[in-house]
Amino acid sequence: MRGFILGIALLALSACGQTEQRSACARVATHDIAWSSATPDTITASSDGPSCAQAVVTFVIRNGAGDPLWAFSSTYYDLTSGGAPPDGAPAVTAEAMDAFLAGWARVTEMHSSNLPEWREGVATLTESATTFAYETPFDRETYEMLRARNLPIVCYAAAVEGSQCLLIDPLSHAPTMIVAYGP
Secondary structure, eight states, X not given: OHHHHHHHHHHHHHHHHOOOOOOSOOEEEEEEEOOSSSSOXXXXXXXXXXXXXXXXXXXXXXXXXXXXXXXXXXXXXXXXXXXXXXXXXXXXXXXXXXXXHHHHHSOEEEEGGGSOOOOXXXXXXXXXXXXXXXXXXXXXXXXXXXXXXXXXXXXXXXXXXXXXXXXXXXXXOSEEEEEEEEO
16 A cells, blocks of 8 residues: 555656646737626637747637637637748737737627628628628528527637627527628
């Protein structure tokens, strides 16, 4: 028994000797919104990486109780330049990352009735739109029903020139993407 306890103690000590890599770009921005219920939801945009140029950025919406409703992750360069950093790219400063995260957390809030109409007889939502290309996971009837219900939606940057808009599904009470749009 003494050998077993000694083995556990040595294992615990060896685990303590392992070092965790610290992030050089652990940054956070938050923004409160009224979206899923009467209690404010919180959007947290954060970064984590060995440098801000190498950081993974994460976008999380939590309800008033702290439960995660939606999460999305990408990279700083993918959301600001559309890909990996080019060779010789200047360093991304902590201040630049802070400004990016603060802007990302401030989502566009509107209602589903503000989305473009999907005209009858047109095969896709994009063919109905005049400004951007729109995609939806829904068929025309479901999309138009959700649009007519005038539900609150939030739209956030999901690509350098693309956004996704979310609503709370009236049947499942879970967040779902109603449209993605961009040029």
